[in-house]
Structure formats: C-alpha cells, structure tokens
Amino acid sequence: MRPVAAVQDPDPGRNAVNVKMTSLTRRFGRSYAVAGVSLATGPGVFGLLGPNGAGKTSLLRMMATVISPTSGTLRLLGRDPGSRRQRTQIRRRLGYLPQNLGYYPGFTVAEFVEYFALLKDMPPARIRGAVAAAVEQVGLENSARSKLRTLSGGMLRRAGIAQAIVNQPELLLLDEPTAGLDPEQRVAFRGLLRDFGQRATVIVSTHLVEDVGAACSEVALMDCGRLVFHGTPGQLAGRGQGHAAGGEPLERGYSAVLARARA
Amino acid sequence: MTAAEAPARSRPGRLPFRVPGRLLGLELRRNAIVWVLPLLAVLLWLTSTTKVNVGPWNLRGIRLHQAMLGLAPFAAGIAAWMGSREDRRGTTDLMAVAVLSRWTARLVTWAATICWVEAAYLVYAGVVYGVTARQSAWAGSFWWPVAVGAAAAAAACALGFAAGAFIPGRFAAALAAAGLFLAIAAGMFASQHGYGLLSPERPGALNTGIFYPYLPDLAIAQVIFLAGLAAAALGALGLPTATGGPPLRRTAAVVTAAGLLAAGTGAALAGTARLEVNGVVIPALHDAASDRPVPYTPVCSHSVVPICVHPAYQAYLPAVTTALAPVLSQVAGLPDAPVRAIQAPTPASLGNGNTISPAGSPVSGHPPVLRLHLFGAGISTAEFISLVRLQAATAIVDSVTGGGPAGHGNGAQQAVAAALLKAGGVLLAGPGLRVPGPAPGTPAYAAAERFAALPAAARHAWLAAHQAALRAGHMTLAELP
Numbered sequence: 001m002r003p004v005a006a007v008q009d010p011d012p013g014r015n016a017v018n019v020k021m022t023s024l025t026r027r028f029g030r031s032y033a034v035a036g037v038s039l040a041t042g043p044g045v046f047g048l049l050g051p052n053g054a055g056k057t058s059l060l061r062m063m064a065t066v067i068s069p070t071s072g073t074l075r076l077l078g079r080d081p082g083s084r085r086q087r088t089q090i091r092r093r094l095g096y097l098p099q100n101l102g103y104y105p106g107f108t109v110a111e112f113v114e115y116f117a118l119l120k121d122m123p124p125a126r127i128r129g130a131v132a133a134a135v136e137q138v139g140l141e142n143s144a145r146s147k148l149r150t151l152s153g154g155m156l157r158r159a160g161i162a163q164a165i166v167n168q169p170e171l172l173l174l175d176e177p178t179a180g181l182d183p184e185q186r187v188a189f190r191g192l193l194r195d196f197g198q199r200a201t202v203i204v205s206t207h208l209v210e211d212v213g214a215a216c217s218e219v220a221l222m223d224c225g226r227l228v229f230h231g232t233p234g235q236l237a238g239r240g241q242g243h244a245a246g247g248e249p250l251e252r253g254y255s256a257v258l259a260r261a262r263a
Numbered sequence: 264m265t266a267a268e269a270p271a272r273s274r275p276g277r278l279p280f281r282v283p284g285r286l287l288g289l290e291l292r293r294n295a296i297v298w299v300l301p302l303l304a305v306l307l308w309l310t311s312t313t314k315v316n317v318g319p320w321n322l323r324g325i326r327l328h329q330a331m332l333g334l335a336p337f338a339a340g341i342a343a344w345m346g347s348r349e350d351r352r353g354t355t356d357l358m359a360v361a362v363l364s365r366w367t368a369r370l371v372t373w374a375a376t377i378c379w380v381e382a383a384y385l386v387y388a389g390v391v392y393g394v395t396a397r398q399s400a401w402a403g404s405f406w407w408p409v410a411v412g413a414a415a416a417a418a419a420c421a422l423g424f425a426a427g428a429f430i431p432g433r434f435a436a437a438l439a440a441a442g443l444f445l446a447i448a449a450g451m452f453a454s455q456h457g458y459g460l461l462s463p464e465r466p467g468a469l470n471t472g473i474f475y476p477y478l479p480d481l482a483i484a485q486v487i488f489l490a491g492l493a494a495a496a497l498g499a500l501g502l503p504t505a506t507g508g509p510p511l512r513r514t515a516a517v518v519t520a521a522g523l524l525a526a527g528t529g530a531a532l533a534g535t536a537r538l539e540v541n542g543v544v545i546p547a548l549h550d551a552a553s554d555r556p557v558p559y560t561p562v563c564s565h566s567v568v569p570i571c572v573h574p575a576y577q578a579y580l581p582a583v584t585t586a587l588a589p590v591l592s593q594v595a596g597l598p599d600a601p602v603r604a605i606q607a608p609t610p611a612s613l614g615n616g617n618t619i620s621p622a623g624s625p626v627s628g629h630p631p632v633l634r635l636h637l638f639g640a641g642i643s644t645a646e647f648i649s650l651v652r653l654q655a656a657t658a659i660v661d662s663v664t665g666g667g668p669a670g671h672g673n674g675a676q677q678a679v680a681a682a683l684l685k686a687g688g689v690l691l692a693g694p695g696l697r698v699p700g701p702a703p704g705t706p707a708y709a710a711a712e713r714f715a716a717l718p719a720a721a722r723h724a725w726l727a728a729h730q731a732a733l734r735a736g737h738m739t740l741a742e743l744p
Binding site for chain 2: 061064065066084088091092094096098100101102103104105106107111114115116118119120121124127163
C-alpha cells in the first residue's frame with residue numbers, strides 16, 4: 001500500500017512530514033489491531049476518527065513509542081523509533097495523553113506535571129516555568145496545588161493534557177482528549193489544539209466528529225485496523241452527500257465512508 | 264526548518280543527578296509511607312516493648328535486631344505497594360514514553376521509600392539508645408546492630424519493591440510482607456550455627472560488648488548478605504527490556520550479579536560461624552583481639568554479702584540484691600558460704616534472652632564466690648527477681664548444707680536447705696518460678712517448717728555448730744531442732 005501523502009498546505013514551511021508510516025501493522029496474538037496503515041502528515045492538527053476497536057489507540061501507542069510495530073516502517077520527526085538513540089530523541093520532543101490516563105492521587109496538579117516534565121528530561125531550570133505555563137494553558141492555574149484525587153474527571157483530563165504539553169512537544173499525541181470535558185472546556189481545548197497545530201504536529205484520536213470539524217486540518221478514518229479515509233474535514237463532509245445517516249455533514253460523511261468500507 | 268532538521272535541544276550545564284534529585288524530592292513528599300508512619304511507630308513499639316524499664320546496651324542491641332521482625336515485613340509491604348504503583352495506577356504508558364530510563368525512575372521511587380523507612384528506623388534506634396544511655400554506662404560500639412537493621416530495611420524494601428514491580432496487583436504488598444515475615448520467622452527457628460544466623464533478627468550474643476569487646480563478625484556477614492540481596496533485587500528491576508537501553512541493562516546485570524555474589528559471600532561466611540563465649544565467631548572476619556575480656560570495676564551492693572555486677576548492668580543491681588541478699592544473709596559467715604556474689608559472663612546462647620542457662624551459677628573458689636549470670640530482656644522486674652533466685656538460691660544454700668532442698672542430699676540436708684530458702688524469701692515448689700523442695704506432708708517438709716520457724720540467730724548458731732556434720736551427711740531429721 002502506498003503511503004497516503006500529507007494534505008498540502010499553502011505555506012511550504014508547513015509541508016514537512018513529521019509522521020510517516022508505511023504498511024504499518026500491529027498484531028496482538030492472532031488479531032490485527034492495525035493492518036497495513038500508510039500515512040504521512042506534517043504540522044497541524046490531525047484527527048484520527050473511527051469506531052471503538054478501529055485500531056486508533058494501537059496506532060497512537062505505536063506513534064508514542066509505547067509499543068513497536070509488528071511490521072512496516074514508521075518515522076517520527078524524521079527519526080526511526082526502532083533505534084534506541086533516535087527513540088530517545090523522539091521522546092524528548094513528544095507529548096502523549098493516553099486514552100486511560102493513570103495518575104497518582106496524592107500528587108498535586110503541578111507536581112504531576114512536574115513529575116512527567118522531569119521524566120521527559122527537561123532542563124530543571126526550565127521546569128518551573130514550563131509547568132506553570134502548561135497548567136495555565138489548560139485552565140487549571142487555580143487548581144495547581146490541588147491534589148489529583150480531589151479533581152473532577154474533566155479536570156483530570158486537563159491535567160493529563162498539561163503533562164503532555166509541558167515540554168512544548170513537536171509531536172503531540174492525544175487519545176480521546178475531550179472525554180469528560182464540558183462543552184465550554186471543549187471549546188477552549190479546541191482553541192488550544194489549533195494554537196499547538198501552528199507549530200507542531202498534533203494527532204488527536206477521537207470518535208467525536210465535532211472535535212474534528214472544529215480543530216483539525218486533516219482527518220483520517222480507521223475501521224477494523226485499516227485506514228479507510230484520509231483528507232480534510234471538508235472532503236469527509238463531502239463524502240456524506242446523499243447519505244441519510246447522521247445529522248451533521250461530518251457525521252454523514254463519517255457514516256457514509258464507514259458504510260462503503262464495510263460494504 | 265522542519266522538526267527533523269531541528270538541532271537536539273541543548274542541555275547546558277546540567278548536573279547528572281539533578282533530575283533524579285528533584286524526582287526524589289517529589290517522591291519523598293508524596294510517598295505512600297507518609298500515611299502509614301504512625302502504624303510503623305506502633306509496630307516498632309509492639310515488637311520492642313518490654314516490661315523492664317531498664318536495659319544494658321547488649322540487650323538493647325538485641326532489641327534492635329528483634330525489631331526487624333516487625334519492621335522488615337512492613338518495609339517490604341510498603342515498598343511492594345510503591346513498586347506496583349505504575350500498574351495499579353495505570354501510568355505504564357506514560358512511564359514508557361519517558362526519556363529518563365524506567366530503571367532510574369523506579370530506583371528513585373525505591374530511594375524515597377527507603378529514605379522514609381531508614382529515617383523511621385534510625386529515629387527508633389536513637390530513642391532506644393538514648394534511653395539506654397541514660398540508664399547504663401556505655402559498654403562498647405553497639406553501632407553494628409543499627410547497621411544490620413539499616414541493611415535489613417534496605418534489603419526488605421528492595422525485595423518488596425521488586426516483588427511489587429514484577430508481580431503487580433492489589434495484593435502485592437500483603438504478599439510481600441507476609442513472605443518476608445515467614446522468611447524471618449523461619450530464620451528464627453533455623454540452626455544457630457548455620458545460615459539461620461543470616462536472619463537480621465539474630466543478634467550476635469549476649470556477652471558481646473559487655474565482658475568482651477563488641478564482636479562484629481556476624482553483623483558484618485549479615486550486612487554483606489543483606490546489602491547483596493538489596494543490590495540483586497534493585498539490579499533485577501533494570502533487567503527487562505522495557506526498563507532501559509542495552510548499556511543500562513548491562514549495568515543492571517552487573518549490579519544483580521554483584522549483589523548475588525555478595526549475598527552468597529555473606530551466606531558462605533555465616534556457614535563457617537561457631538559460637539564462642541564472647542559471641543559468634545566467623546574465622547575469616549575475626550579479630551583475635553576481640554577475645555580478650557574487657558577489664559572493668561564492678562558495682563557492688565552494700566549488703567552483708569556484697570553483690571557485684573558489671574557497670575553495664577548497674578540498673579539491675581537493686582533487683583539482684585532484692586533477689587539474693589535475704590538468702591545470702593542466712594548463710595553469711597558460715598564456712599564455705601559465698602563471701603561475695605559477682606556477675607559472670609553469660610553462657611553463650613543465641614536464644615531470645617529469656618531463658619536461664621542450664622549451666623547454673625556454681626559457688627567456687629577460696630574464699631567461695633557465687634557467680635551470677637544475668638539475662639533479663641523482656642521480663643518484668645518481679646519475674647527477673649524470681650529467675651535470679653531460681654538460678655542462684657539453691658547454689659547458695661547447697662554450699663553450706665552440702666545437699667539441695669530436693670532430690671540430692673539426705674533428709675536433714677534437704678530440710679535445712681529448704682528452711683534456709685524459705686527464710687530467705689524463696690518460694691518452694693508449687694506453680695510458677697519456684698525452687699523445688701520437700702513435698703508437703705513428708706518428714707523433711709515438717710522438719711524444714713520447724714527449722715525455718717526458729718529465730719534467725721538461733722538457726723545461724725545451730726548451723727555454725729553442726730555444719731560440718733550436716734555437710735558430711737551425718738545428721739538425721741530427728742537431730743534437727
């Protein structure tokens with residue numbers, strides 16, 4: 001399968017390819033979580049859509065260097081994550097929010113973010129300022145000294161986003177980042193995504209198509225481990241013309257692509 | 264410029280341990296052990312509390328060893344809880360993408376846990392020794408029990424942490440604590456002359472540091488063994504592929520191998536141990552200078568027959584005097600009666616200190632001297648007095664009558680001995696700690712009752728007049744007053 005080229009941006013500086021995968025496969029036992037995905041993308045916000053079990057999380061975990069591919073090639077930020085030295089360089093430039101965010105309840109928000117900043121090997125002199133900035137960006141500055149066990153689900157999610165962005169990553173991977181956020185927080189978060197997309201590659205895994213429409217410049221749709229669509233949100237909406245299922249254009253496009261892929 | 268072309272981020276002027284240092288600060292502040300420190304304090308109190316308010320240095324050193332029975336399983340449990348934290352809290356993915364190696368991060372978490380455990384243990388040891396310093400004269404370098412305890416705490420934390428990391432789950436802490444408790448308890452019942460000595464609960468011996476210089480042979484072997492276990496467990500944390508790159512894993516393998524080698528060395532050393540009067544001797548570690556008794560000036564009572572103890576046991580003198588002065592006064596001035604009672608080195612034993620040695624305390628020498636062996640850990644003052652009487656009273660009257668109150672000697676000797684003991688306040692026969700004597704209803708018992716009822720001066724005068732015949736076994740019950 002040929003890699004799907006990144007959607008071209010009028011600004012040539014933003015057409016660098018930061019994530020490139022070719023025939024990427026990940027197998028767990030006999031089942032394929034990711035089955036031969038080829039994709040390339042550069043700076044901007046990239047939406048990864050798909051139903052539950054489509055393989056989005058496995059793909060994201062491979063991009064986060066948590067798990068390695070069973071086969072295929074993957075290059076992140078121009079580096080090979082299979083090489084230990086280059087993987088370390090990638091991780092230094094990576095931000096990752098897992099789908100199920102684990103946390104230590106006794107830590108405060110600031111300590112939690114600082115903890116992961118230290119694990120990312122950030123220069124200690126920069127950490128205090130970076131932590132404060134990250135916490136402020138997610139709107140938790142008033143809860144910075146609150147213990148994580150006292151936070152709501154939405155606030156915890158924002159704390160998780162703060163730890164992901166504390167090192168100003170060049171590649172930001174967010175798995176279901178808006179889960180648990182209220183509508184106001186979701187709107188603010190989309191603004192944050194767009195802001196990050198100006199200077200980094202942001203890949204957002206979600207099954208909420210409105211997130212994609214509001215924040216993403218590119219979108220890919222996965223189903224059963226395969227990539228069934230890659231284009232702009234407008235192109236996805238266009239695929240839904242004449243399709244009955246779904247209320248919004250993007251939803252209709254989403255349903256139409258899935259229906260055709262499964263046909 | 265693309266991200267791929269971007270230069271590696273500069274990391275100017277960083278000290279290699281600055282990041283782990285700051286991580287350690289965070290871990291220290293938020294370690295789970297902080298919440299259970301009061302429980303640890305209660306545990307230490309329970310495992311070390313004694314009904315005796317005083318204690319010489321050697322007995323308090325033994326207390327520090329025995330505290331391991333509570334502290335080590337506790338440390339293992341809390342370390343296992345911390346070791347399983349990533350899995351319990353679901354931070355495995357976040358930890359996996361860290362730049363800092365997972366081994367380093369885990370070592371930092373372990374270090375924070377051990378810092379708290381060691382701090383708690385050192386405070387406890389400080390309190391125990393602080394109290395001892397106010398009660399007893401300094402009697403040698405009793406830092407070794409503290410070192411063994413510190414090494415045991417480190418080993419327990421390392422083993423528990425590794426257990427938690429490799430077998431994570433809600434029950435990891437309980438299993439690690441129970442496992443270590445059983446291991447130490449098994450060590451308590453293991454051979455006193457072999458690998459069972461490696462258990463941190465095992466002290467060297469009672470006499471060490473009192474009558475002889477502190478003998479650190481066993482403590483050194485224990486520290487080598489425990490430090491080796493700690494290193495092996497911590498090294499093993501870095502062996503899995505996910506915990507770091509090949510260089511780090513090679514380092515972890517070296518640390519593990521060195522730890523196993525050290526633990527094996529400690530075990531091999533303990534295997535060569537033999538018990539001497541001054542403690543456990545390990546030939547490869549032994550300094551012959553430790554075998555020479557330490558000169559001292561005894562502390563004596565002002566009773567009719569002086570009772571003398573080692574200055575380290577000065578706090579015990581009132582109780583020893585209470586136990587023996589009444590009996591000694593019954594025979595004072597008679598031929599062959601002890602003119603003095605002195606504390607002698609305790610027969611070598613690795614027991615828990617609550618047992619009386621079957622060697623007894625014979626009256627010997629010219630002039631006759633009673634040699635006392637004092638134990639006393641973990642018992643009340645009343646029990647201590649009973650034990651001392653049980654040990655020494657019979658020997659005192661035997662020296663005068665030539666036969667004891669029960670079994671050996673003829674009827675007259677038994678009756679006189681029993682009468683003297685009764686007059687000296689010693690309980691005869693019956694339940695509890697009592698010296699055996701003639702059975703009630705027997706002629707010897709009646710004669711003893713009759714003789715004991717005489718005024719002290721009359722008894723003493725009769726004994727002075729008839730002692731030679733009594734000792735020779737020429738007197739009968741009928742000839743007793």
